[in-house]
Amino acid sequence: METVLRVVLVYLFLMFALRVMGKREFGEMAPFDFAVLLLIPEMFSQAMSREDFSLTNAFVAVGTLLTLVFATSVLSYRFKRVGEVVAGVPAVLVRHGHLVTRNLDRERVSPDEVLDAMHAAGLHRMDEVRWAILETDGRITIIPWQPSGVTPAEDSPTV
Amino acid sequence: MARGGVDSLPDPPGAPRTRRHVSLFGFQWVGVAVLAAFPVLALLGVFGERWATVESTGGPLHVNVRYPTVFRYKMLNAIDLDVRNTGTAVIDTITVALDTVYASRFSTITAVPPFSGPYEVELPAVQPRETRRVRIEIQAERYWVHAGTLTVATRTDTVRVPLRTTIYP
Numbered sequence: 001m002e003t004v005l006r007v008v009l010v011y012l013f014l015m016f017a018l019r020v021m022g023k024r025e026f027g028e029m030a031p032f033d034f035a036v037l038l039l040i041p042e043m044f045s046q047a048m049s050r051e052d053f054s055l056t057n058a059f060v061a062v063g064t065l066l067t068l069v070f071a072t073s074v075l076s077y078r079f080k081r082v083g084e085v086v087a088g089v090p091a092v093l094v095r096h097g098h099l100v101t102r103n104l105d106r107e108r109v110s111p112d113e114v115l116d117a118m119h120a121a122g123l124h125r126m127d128e129v130r131w132a133i134l135e136t137d138g139r140i141t142i143i144p145w146q147p148s149g150v151t152p153a154e155d156s157p158t159v
Numbered sequence: 160m161a162r163g164g165v166d167s168l169p170d171p172p173g174a175p176r177t178r179r180h181v182s183l184f185g186f187q188w189v190g191v192a193v194l195a196a197f198p199v200l201a202l203l204g205v206f207g208e209r210w211a212t213v214e215s216t217g218g219p220l221h222v223n224v225r226y227p228t229v230f231r232y233k234m235l236n237a238i239d240l241d242v243r244n245t246g247t248a249v250i251d252t253i254t255v256a257l258d259t260v261y262a263s264r265f266s267t268i269t270a271v272p273p274f275s276g277p278y279e280v281e282l283p284a285v286q287p288r289e290t291r292r293v294r295i296e297i298q299a300e301r302y303w304v305h306a307g308t309l310t311v312a313t314r315t316d317t318v319r320v321p322l323r324t325t326i327y328p
Contacts, residue, residue, distance in 0.1 A: 003201065004198040004201050007198075052231065052233075052234065053233045054232040054234065054299075054327060054328060055232065055327075055328040056206050056231050056327040057206075057231060059197050060197045060198060060201045060206060062197075063194045063195070063198055064197065064198040066194050067191070067198055070194070074181050077181060078180075078181055080179075092170050092171070095165050095168040095169070095170070096165075096169075099165070100165055130171075131170070131171045133171060
């Protein structure tokens with residue numbers, strides 16, 4: 001049935017498109033991002049169902065979609081490289097108090113956003129940050145230097 | 160900062176490496192199999208539309224009917240009927256009638272040429288060796304299996320074509 005192929009194509013296209021958009025786009029959605037996200041299913045629903053309103057078609061479409069989601073999840077878990085391709089890898093935005101501008105540019109994260117995340121973590125100076133990491137879900141994780149009075153110079157990083 | 164700039168500074172440690180095996184609960188295997196069965200069966204054509212062609216002869220009438228045997232709720236489809244006068248005389252009127260019980264299982268039933276009575280189409284003055292086509296468009300409405308008869312009749316001869324259509328929900 002053509003619905004299976006249509007769902008597979010839409011799934012692969014969306015996986016590709018959302019991956020290309022980058023982590024930040026859907027990590028913290030602005031109103032415009034939210035509107036875009038709402039438009040996507042609106043545009044694809046007709047293409048997938050072709051005005052076939054039968055329950056059978058809905059079962060086939062949802063069965064196909066969830067099977068693809070499950071297969072992606074299994075492959076991502078079993079093969080690390082697949083997981084990296086599907087979900088991406090975390091990007092280090094701050095290393096030992098220094099902004100990694102190349103990663104900021106690639107991920108389109110401004111220093112202000114890093115600062116916001118630092119404030120949320122209770123930090124206000126860049127040299128208090130050991131690492132700032134843009135996670136694959138778009139969140140920024142701040143890892144401070146050890147709070148037990150250890151200064152940056154004394155604490156050697158582990159790799 | 161180290162001599163090589165910010166790039167030479169270490170990244171945070173990665174996750175420890177482990178051997179990864181996919182393991183599911185028993186009910187998950189069953190659930191995944193059920194979910195995967197839908198696209199597999201669909202690709203094998205189980206839920207797809209299917210048609211049958213039936214030919215029948217009675218007196219000077221030769222009837223060829225192509226009709227849907229399987230289709231899905233609210234889908235439009237058509238029963239195509241070719242009726243041929245194989246005799247040597249003109250047939251005044253051929254009446255094509257769709258079983259009303261069978262017809263009631265569908266909605267939006269239209270015919271070309273149009274119905275002249277309840278699910279009846281009349282074909283006037285059919286010449287020898289002439290073939291006329293009747294197309295009855297139907298929209299699936301009621302689920303499951305519906306059986307009926309398409310009757311093609313002249314004043315003296317009648318041809319009955321059994322129809323059997325399954326409508327998936």
